Amino acid sequence: MSVRRTNSQKQILSLLKQLQGEINAQDLYVKLRERGETLGLATVYRGLKALKLEGTIQERVSPTGESFYSLISKxxxxxxxxxxxxxxxxxxxxxxxxxxxxxxxxxxxxxxxxxxxxxxxxxxxxxxxxx
Ligand SMILES: [Zn+2]
Ligand SMILES: [Zn+2]
Structure with missing residues (x-):
């Protein structure tokens, strides 16, 4: 399967790789802004969804209903x-x-x-x- 990623997806992925843990969309958004990226929160959500469908990242919903995202690893x-x-x-x-x-x-x-x-x-x- 050939994967063509948008710039925002690449930025999200590179941050998740650096983190080596899980993070919620809001914190991910803040960290991307700190890096000087100009993504909107909606773009972050869209990027996360696309990466999830591609099988690259996973979503975990905490007991408080919050979603956490991380790279899929062994x-x-x-x-x-x-x-x-x-x-x-x-x-x-x-x-x-x-x-x-x-x-x-x-x-x-x-x-x-x-x-x-x-x-x-x-x-x-x-x-x-x-x-
Ligand atoms: Zn307790
Ligand atoms: Zn397991």
Whole structure:
């Protein structure tokens, strides 16, 4: 698949590569402006959507409904999301079995990435629960 990217998409990608983590669209927009880029927020959203469709970046929606974007990489992370305070703890391992990946591929589905999220209460929030 040949990919032709717009300038704004290239700028978004280069920033995401530099960050090596996830970022929301608003912060991404601010960082691009700091770099002297003159993209509008709507262009940032459009660029993120195009890169997502292309299978280059992934979107994670936090418990507070906010979207975070990051480059798709082999050493991705899964999260434990606290519904109490909205914090996300990252898991160091990927529990997805190779067998499951193969099962999806057997359906002739091209997998860009997968997500696995856990929701509950963090240690601090558990202690705040009335008995
Ligand atoms: Zn919490
Ligand atoms: Zn995984």
């Amino acid at each position: 050493d991705h992370q899964h999260h434990l999301n606290c519904v109490g305070c909205g914090r996300s703890l990252s898991l160091d391992i990927c529990p997805i079995e190779q067998q499951l990946i193969e099962l999806c591929q057997a359906k002739n589905f091209q997998i860009f990435y997968h997500t696995l999220e856990f929701f509950g209460l963090c240690h601090a929030c558990q202690n705040q629960q009335p008995n």
